[in-house]
Amino acid sequence: MAEEKPLHIFMNKKYWATILCSPSNLKELTVGHLLSEGLLKSIKEVAEINLKEEEASCYVKLRTGINAENRLNLSRLHSRVIRSACGSSSPYQYSKKPQKVDSILKVKAEIIFNSVKQLNFKAELFRKTGGVHVAAIYRDGGDIVALAEDVGRHNAVDKVIGITTMKHFVFDDCFLTSSGRLSGDIVSKAAEVGLPIVASLSAALDSGIRMAELANLTLIGFVRGRRMNIYTCPERILR
Numbered sequence: 323m324a325e326e327k328p329l330h331i332f333m334n335k336k337y338w339a340t341i342l343c344s345p346s347n348l349k350e351l352t353v354g355h356l357l358s359e360g361l362l363k364s365i366k367e368v369a370e371i372n373l374k375e376e377e378a379s380c381y382v383k384l385r386t387g388i389n390a391e392n393r394l395n396l397s398r399l400h401s402r403v404i405r406s407a408c409g410s411s412s413p414y415q416y417s418k419k420p421q422k423v424d425s426i427l428k429v430k431a432e433i434i435f436n437s438v439k440q441l442n443f444k445a446e447l448f449r450k451t452g453g454v455h456v457a458a459i460y461r462d463g464g465d466i467v468a469l470a471e472d473v474g475r476h477n478a479v480d481k482v483i484g485i486t487t488m489k490h491f492v493f494d495d496c497f498l499t500s501s502g503r504l505s506g507d508i509v510s511k512a513a514e515v516g517l518p519i520v521a522s523l524s525a526a527l528d529s530g531i532r533m534a535e536l537a538n539l540t541l542i543g544f545v546r547g548r549r550m551n552i553y554t555c556p557e558r559i560l561r
Contacts, residue, residue, distance in 0.1 A: 324453030326406055326473045330379040333361065334390040341404045344447070344454060344472040347481045349373050351472075352380040354484025358511035361393050365487045406474030420510045420537040425494040425518035430560045431550070433464040434521050438499050438545040440466070441523065445501070447471040457482045457500045459493075459517075467491055475502025479511055493517045504530040504543055513537035519558055521545050526553050 327345045331338045331352050338361070343351060349371050356362040362382075370383040384390050437460045445456040448471060457478035458469040467489065470481035479500060486493065497519035498512050504522050506529030512520045513533070519540040526534075526543035531553045534541035540555040552559055 324447065324451040324473050328378050330377070331355065332379060332381045333394060334384055335381065336391060336394060337402075338394060339402050339404055341474075341477060342406045343474060343477045346472075347470050347485065348375075348380055350470070350484030350488060351477060351481045352382060352484065353488060354480035354482065355477075356382065357487060358480055358483055358514050359397060360514055361390075361397060365490070404474075404476070406472070406477065420513040420533050420539075421516070423494075423513050423516055423518045423537050423539045425516065425558075427462055427495055427497070427518045428558050428560050429462050429497060429519060433460075433462075434497075434499075434519075434542065434545060434550065434559065435548065437464060437466075437497075438521055438523060441499060441501055444469055445471055448501075454478075455500065455502045457498065457502075459483070459486050459491075459496050459498055461491075462495050462497070467496060475500060476508065476511070478502070479508060483511070483515055487515070497521065499545075500524070503527055504541060506530050506533040509533035509537060509539060509541065513539050518555075521550070526551070 326342055329341045367384050369385045372381040441456050447454050454471045454473050455475040455478045456471045459467045459482045468482040468485035470478050472478040493516040498517045500522045503524045504526040509530045521542035534554040540558040541553045542550050544551045
């Protein structure tokens with residue numbers, strides 16, 4: 323069975339939120355979540371990450387001079403408990419403009435097809451349990467940078483963002499793939515870190531398409547076999 327456990331996140335000893343998640347890649351989930359929510363601007367801002375598994379807690383210490391409390395107070399997060407089923411979406415989030423993606427990345431359609439197809443083969447936990455989502459980040463040539471599974475589609479995205487940034491890769495020559503629905507909050511997470519392309523096996527919601535238009539992000543849904551729906555910024559996909 324797929325596991326779902328709480329993870330309590332603290333920044334500079336101040337409680338931020340509790341995420342219900344699969345108990346793997348917890349440091350990466352923490353970093354990716356803080357980045358995708360705009361609380362961290364770069365991994366370079368982090369002085370220390372301390373995961374205490376016995377407490378189900380992860381403590382992130384920022385470098386001297388960064389006003390963590392101000393960032394926490396200004397955050398758009400609506401709920402302090404982030405459930406695996408719905409992530410951290412809120413009405414406020416959809417009223418806020420996402421970060422604008424500035425990238426000249428272009429990727430061949432063949433690479434998008436193959437990258438999304440690989441999710442089915444690489445998702446070991448899904449094959450065992452049928453109860454998780456998978457996300458992955460690839461370089462423009464199709465080389466995989468990060469892959470993660472989680473009971474929550476938002477968590478899987480945060481995990482691969484965290485893995486990628488902790489490997490010191492930049493996002494503007496990468497693209498994100500997912501097994502989950504492409505809602506506005508998923509697009510917002512990708513735009514926040516500068517990912518120019520997001521592709522999924524599943525459908526795009528109207529909120530995701532609106533966010534992608536505002537963010538200048540290429541959004542692709544229903545990538546199955548030799549077909550896909552490109553909803554926004556199709557010029558980044560080459561035949």
